[in-house]
Amino acid sequence: MSETKVFAVVNGKEITQQDVFAFLNELDPQIAMQFQSPEGIKKIVEELVNQELLYIDAVEKGFDKEETFKTEMKKIEANVLKHYAVNKLLSDISATEGEVINYYNEHKEYFKSPEAVRASHILVKEEEEAKKILNEMDEGLSFEEAASKYSICPSKAKGGDLGEFTRGKMVPEFEEAAFNMNEGEISDPVKTQFGYHIIRVDSKKAEGISKFDEVKSQVTEQVVALKQQERYLDTTAKLKNKYDVKINL
Structure with a gap:
């Protein structure tokens, strides 16, 4: 070391x-x-x-002997101790597999997944160049080869693959074309502020409920948070009975 x-x-x-x-x-x-x-x-x-x-x-x-400093230190110490007490109270809470599955089954409406498209594209500056590329693809040039050879987008390194995206993530013209295409379809040149795109839709996912495995970690976090909240409220309710509390509102 x-x-x-x-x-x-x-x-x-x-x-x-x-x-x-x-x-x-x-x-x-x-x-x-x-x-x-x-x-x-x-x-x-x-x-x-x-x-x-x-x-x-x-x-x-x-300065550390002055009363003003000692008062400030007591405030800091109290705040640190409060946070420490909360962490100690809640740190051992976890969720079982059964609790997580039950929560998911009872609250599926919380786990809706929006419509999504996975697409690839070839981006060029001029419409005529895009049309020439489409002709080459008709003659046998693969989409990936064309992207690597002609695209000016960094995605060319991955054959034009843009990954999966939902509505609102791409410029409007590109999004409208992609979401209205069928899987495997290749578009005519689509003009945007960046140039002309040849788009291929690789897959489409309809709006629906996310599968349990896709949101398991998210569901687990929610179940743990709910259990922590329950313990916190139960504990503070008991402490209100133990100690003198007056709230003047």
């Missing part, structure tokens, strides 16, 4: 690579990306050094 790299030492306290990673993890991912360079890491280390200096100075001045 390799040793953690030490970036700085402040009054004997090491600031390590792990400290930098921890700091980055607390940032918004988009902001964190701005510091993914040697210069960015250097800025983080400088900030951690500054924070450590302020901490040492605060201890030396006895």
Whole structure:
């Protein structure tokens, strides 16, 4: 196991690579990306050094002994303990296979799957070029070969495959064509803001209820959440009887 790299030492306290990673993890991912360079890491280390200096100075001045600080610490400690208590109360709750299956069978209306299409396409700039490609395909060129050879879309690397999508995911002209085609059908050139598409519908899925195996993890999460809510409410109801509670609303 390799040793953690030490970036700085402040009054004997090491600031390590792990400290930098921890700091980055607390940032918004988009902001964190701005510091993914040697210069960015250097800025983080400088900030951690500054924070450590302020901490040492605060201890030396006895800020941690002031009543205002102690009051704030009690608030923080109380909040941490509340979260810890909730996690401890709910952490052992799980769902059995039978509970999950029963919930799914009794609430199938919650697991509707929208109409979906899996399609591939070939994208070119000009309509005439699209028509020439269609002629080559009529003469034996496969759709995948044509996509790889002519398409200007990155999907050409996968034979034009765009995967499965539901309504609202593609530009309107493309979507209208794809959802009105039959499986295996290849379209005439379809114009969109990106150019001209030759579309092939590879499969279609009608609106319906998702199969249990497709939503098992989602159903399990819902069952666990409901059981956690039940325990939470039952426990707090008992505690209201145990301790003095007055709500003035």
